Amino acid sequence: MTNAGLTAAAGPRAEPAAAEGPRYDFRAAEPRWQLAWAERGCFRVEDVPTDGRPKYYVMEMFPYPSGKIHMGHVRNYTLGDVVARYKRARGYAVLHPMGWDAFGLPAENAARERGVHPAKWTFENIANMRIELKRMGLSLDWAREFATCQPEYYRHQQKLFLDFLKAGLVERKESWVNWDPVDGTVLANEQVIDGRGWRSGAPVEKKQLSQWFLSITKYAPELLAALDTLDRWPERVRLMQANWIGRSEGARLRFSLAAPEAGIGQVEVYTTRPDTLYGMSFLAIAAEHPLAAAVAARDPKAAAFIAECRRSGTSEVAIETGEKQGYDTGLRVAHPFIAGASYPVWIANFVLMEYGTGAIFGCPAHDQRDLDFARKYDLDVTPVVLPPAADPASFAVGTEAYVGPGTAYNSDFLDGLDVDAAKRAAIEALAARGVGEGVTNWRLRDWGVSRQRYWGCPIPVIHCAACGVVPVPDDQLPVKLPDDVTFDRPGNPLDHHPTWKHVACPACGKPARRETDTFDTFVDSSWYFARYCSPLADVPVVRAAVDHWMPVDQYIGGIEHAILHLLYSRFFTRAMKETGHIAVEEPFAGLFTQGMVTHESYRTAEGPAGTWLYPEEIEKRPDGTAVHRETGEPIVVGRVEAMSKSKRNTIDPGAIIAKYGADTARWFILSDNPPERDMEWTEAGVAGAYRFTQRVYRMAEALDGTAAADIPTAFGTDGRALRRVTHRTIAAVTEALDSFAFNVAVARLYELANAVSDAEKAAASAEPGLDWARREAVEMLARLSAPMMPHLAEEVMIRLHPGGATLVADLPWPEADPALLVAESVTIAVQIMGKLRGTIAMPPDSPAEQAIAAAEAEPNVAKALEGKRIVKRVHVPNRIVNFVVAG
């Protein structure tokens, strides 16, 4: 280590010089208190408590066991721990559990790349991360820990699935998937990058597979409506979910083909604009539409066009370029209202099979995509909605569709109606003819949960040639993953396993095939919060336990899960209610979404992009520039951005805790800024937090000569002032913690520490009662900071009460003495026309006449008022006197 570097200068030394005096030794203290809490079982609660304390369930999103904890975890679990410790002190029985989201692809990748079994890799990672989390001093009930990859967990998930199946909440259907032909697996949309598989790099194909779906769309209306009841969720998360669910009102209508094609006589279309039916100029269907397939069967050009669409997919590239492509099938459809009129049927790349019915009617004048398409292929553009104040004779649509309000025209019986009325009239007319009806459409689609992977929860069904799909009987659960699998070839190892999938049909006993797909890992995380309530039960959840603890009062995690995980959990909870497992519908009464942890990034100057460097590889110069620690070459200090392995701008929490201690890391991560915003991790900031831990400890040490005693009968000026600060701080920190303003709580505690420092200077005067006031202040400093710095708080308390202290973790939250919250004197600002002209000191709650009189007498104010006529005197008690003057 070099002493020129900022990093070296800031850290504590391993061996303090003798002259420095004692220092807080976090290396000894933190493990000691962690052990004390564990031995006393401070954070344990019962599945079904009987002690009558009100319950509080706080939980952070459980980690994926990737190997090491990262700063995002530190922030997440620190935030949750502050809430847990604070609520516990406030008298709640707090359930604060931890577990592992342990299934997932990285374990399989490790198996393929390094030959280590996914289970071994996962459990080794868990063991390591558990040690790291324990070093943070979190107030967790570790007795509730589980990993989702344990059969003891996933057997209950299988049971839930079978219950859902029985209740009609599960469907097996064909669906289009992204297929990686090299890896032989289905890819999630996120895993398709520029039309290629993220691992294999092979062009992704669209393929139709039979998959299991959870019927989340059955709950679409209530999942949307209940968002309004989630008043302790961030507004933007509720908005994102509302957009995702995507309710729209429209009509479904059927167009008759002039001549049936392969037995298909009608095309069903969904539209939100039935009022524009008279502006129709074509009908377009998705490439995956059955009618398209029928045409392709006899028309090689159509087949080629469909193949082309399938290659580019409906994602990424095709959408980016935005080029509309179509193929005229030569088929014609009739208009529902205009007798004798017919329109061409196109296959178009911009029509999605997944939304609506996979077919649209094109009204180019009033839809931009339809217009782009019509212009490209020279189709008719007939406006049928006249904008307000536009002239029907001259109004025309050029390159921009008109989508605003207006009056129907060129539309026969709809003419003269506004858009809303025309929609209603059109729907009525469709219904009267029996060719359509008004419907509500949802963007939300059913949740495909089948994955062709090994490291996931097996889907507990058996396929029998005779009986069809047969659920695995309860007494055969769990369907365990086989251990002896190989990863030496692409595809699903479960499918390759020589014996696993071959079973007897539970219904008829004939040879049958086990389902080899496993669940999407989002299934694992959709009910773990319920399992925590009774983690050892031999049923998925014990009703009395979930009835007591659920819903989660405060859930904390990253905004990246704003949609999928939270929506799936909300669905799962409803499905569990329907199948009798739980009483509540909403799993998370309160949600807090934290910001990311960011850091400067560094890279070498050479090359177009340079090479990314880790923070410990560079050395900062006082002028802000940086050089390579070893080679001395100049380094480009890049943007502050989210910590990521690829940018190498990561800070290892383990190293920080080893160097500064858990309390310092926790304190810094809370103090820097509001927790919902992104924070920048800086070495200087951590060092500052570390200095504060030492300072607080020194304050306790400085009181070593004084004894704890009864409250004095009288205090001097300094003592009274200090006590006021102490009790104001109790009130302010309490308020800040209640509102997640942890950075403000930290600021108030710094202020209290500064007041203690002032009192230390005054202590030489030996004012009566001052030592007592100092003891009180330091004790409150410790107890109020205990949710943030729990180890230091214990250490300070044992110093203040040698031999006789109760664990801070067991102490109730301090209460401010209301008498001390009232100031002896208040400063009132005096304004003239809203401009500050002076201040006056008054007794609190002085009457208006007295305050105004004192304000007018203030020299600077009096001078400014000279020769002016006071028109109005505004008095706000204890705050403001404002004079409105004329002349």
Add this chain to the structure above:
RNA sequence: GCCCGCCUGGCGGAACGGUAGACGCAGCGGACUUAAAAUCCGCAGCCGAGAUGGCGUGGGGGUUCGAAUCCCCCGGCGGGCACCA
């Protein structure tokens, strides 16, 4: 394109419509030290020699005795969704 959020010193940020910039980081001056670190004392929005002078919360307007805060317009940044029919 649609929807949402944000914009305050060098930086992170504080501020029930009521003294803008608390608190921290970085900085500057001083004490202690051979020196440094640590610690302690002090300074610190901008302009101004200075003032309880002026100007200041992205820009412009409005409401109000009084606006960082409420309303309208504009700009910038960030996020979500998106051939969604």
